[in-house]
Amino acid sequence: MTFRRLQVFWSVAHSTSLTQASKQLGLAQPSVSQQIATLEDIVGSSLFDRRSNTLELTEAGRHLLRHVEKVLESMQALEDGVAEIGDGSRQTVHLAGLNSILRVILPPAMEALHEEFPRVDYDIHESSPAEVLEMLYARRINLGLISSNSIAPASAGFQQVPICVDPYVLAVPRDLDLADVADPRTDLSPEAREVLMRSIQFAFGTQHSKRVQAWYDKVVPGNWPFAQARSFEVALGMVRSGLGVCLAPAMSCVVGGTAIQGVRLYRVDFPARDVVALLPKTYLRTDPYASLIEHLKVAGAHFAPPGLLDTPPFLDTPAAAD
Missing domain, CATH: 3.40.190.10 (Periplasmic binding protein-like II)
Structure with missing residues (x-):
């Protein structure tokens, strides 16, 4: 089933007669007939109903034509693309x-x-x-x-x-307001403090993980590394669901130029990336x-992290929590 035979088949299928197809292809009519006959032998089915001077596609012919047109379109796109690349226009x-x-x-x-x-x-x-x-x-x-x-x-x-x-931020659930929290032990409810103590971390590498854990240990002593994710986007999804908090690059918290919904983003003292x-x-x-x-x-x-809140007091001066 050669590319040339598919071209001949397509031309015959879109012509009113073999004579017309032969003229379009620049081939003798017997050659066109032979190409079609060979293609029919290959597929094992008649592709045209021959009625006097006209040709009508059989069911098998119509099925083949749908696929042949896709092949020819792909080949044309390939040729056009190569030509554009060759002349430097693409x-x-x-x-x-x-x-x-x-x-x-x-x-x-x-x-x-x-x-x-x-x-x-x-x-x-x-x-x-x-x-x-x-x-x-x-x-x-x-x-x-x-x-x-x-x-x-x-x-x-x-x-x-x-x-x-790209500065790092502390992403917390929308319901967890840390604005005036000087000591999480006394300024947060037990439920809110439990969320703060669960860190959701991005599994990035040993050294990075150690730096992140050291930061958590400094600002929220006794924190629980609740979950590790393979992307910040997954980690932030967990934060939105209220499962914990996440130290993340500000850029990962942006969707469509605005901060993601359902979280609060606080500035923190952690080395930017x-x-x-x-x-x-x-x-x-x-x-x-x-x-x-x-x-x-x-x-x-021009990148400016949107919606960042001031650093909570306890992150400026970490409280001694148990």
């Missing part, structure tokens, strides 16, 4: 990054880049920092958007471009990547 940006960065920083940069390069399209992967590095080394992507805190200081062969600083673009040095001078990097910097500079 390019694909291959990138990967953390969910929150892809949701918050990337879209405005893409919108700005579209004004300069309207024929650029994107192949985007939501990935962990380790996966991003792996894909960069394997040349499956050319750009990674991650936190520099999550990778080794020296990533051989790749350039780190600072994009923005540095969002960077990671790419081979040559791409810093190659468009569309060079322009995309500049637009990412602009988007990063």
Whole structure:
């Protein structure tokens, strides 16, 4: 079942006669008839009812035609795409990054880049920092958007471009108001204090987990590492349900430019994560990547975490809780 035979079949199916199809294809009529006969032998069924000078599709022919049209459309799209890439009118940006960065920083940069390069399209992967590095080394992507805190200081062969600083916040259920809490033991009800003492943590890596747990131990001594999640989005969903509290990057708490509903976000004293673009040095001078990097910097500079509340008193001066 060759591509040429499918083209011949499609032409015959859309013609009133073999004579008309032969003229459109630039083939002799016996050759067209032979192609159709061979295709019928391959599929094991008649594709046309032959009535005097006309051809009508059989049920098998109609079934085959539906699939043939999809094949021909895909082949045309492939040819057009290759031609556009070949003449430089179309390019694909291959990138990967953390969910929150892809949701918050990337879209405005893409919108700005579209004004300069309207024929650029994107192949985007939501990935962990380790996966991003792996894909960069394997040349499956050319750009990674991650936190520099999550990778080794020296990533051989790749350039780190600072994009923005993303502060950490303490996300708590909407019903848990910590604004005037100086000592959780006395200023919170037993039920509210129980929620505060349950930490929902992002399983990121040994060193990061130790830093997070050390922070919890300092500000809420006796806290219970209630759950570990593989993404901040899952952890924040648990917070919204009232299961506990979560120390998270502010960017992960943003949906559509606004803070997620159902939680309170408090400023905290915890080292912010540095969002960077990671790419081979040559791409810093190659468009569309060079322009995309500049637009990412602009988007990063305009990022302002929405809806952050002042640090609760007990986080400024941790109380000695049991």
